[in-house]
Amino acid sequence: MQTPLPQKSVRGSNSGIAIMALFDLLGRKWNMRILWELREGPLSFRSLQKHCDSMSPSVLNSRIKQLSEAKLLAITEQGYQLTQLGASLMQTLDPLRNWASHWEQEVLSNNK
Template sequence: MSIIDRPVRGSDSGRPIMALLDLLGRRWTLRVIWELRGGALSFRALQAACSGMSPSVLNQRLAELREAQIVEAGGDGYALSARGRELLELFGPLQRWSEDWARALRDG
């Protein structure tokens, strides 16, 4: 059963967006994706970049992200796949939106 076909927290709909949001909402998942934005990292380098993450949690997140085809393992360590890089690009509009939102909240 693929990550898309499994039930996710808070949704019985089976919609791919819910599976993605569930995956991205897991502790440390976004941090792993973010730390891989500059290129491949070994397990130890990735763990160091994600200060405070236990090796077992990092292993679990990497396994989930590999299954989801967002991260791939290679000779240089772990890196974002083509899909992972595409996902990272989609964070740009969300970043801009969040900055506008924060400004609006500050300005009242």
């Protein structure tokens, strides 16, 4: 499976626009979860696997390769961790998480 990267055609877009590549990358199963679990610090392969509901080693390995190729994840002596770019992405997503919480409240209050 090819890693979605800027300047490349990705699912849903042939434009090469970076945001489309990012949405494709983050929308792939498990990628956001892996980034989320690493936001607090490095984890070993087994620990990361456990944090991700014991996903299969082959799937975790392929997702790690994708996120590494996208420069969001790196392996260090402490284990897998977010790169500076990956940590920046997670901080950038904070306002979106806040918006999603507000959205959730609105949806739930309108369904009563």
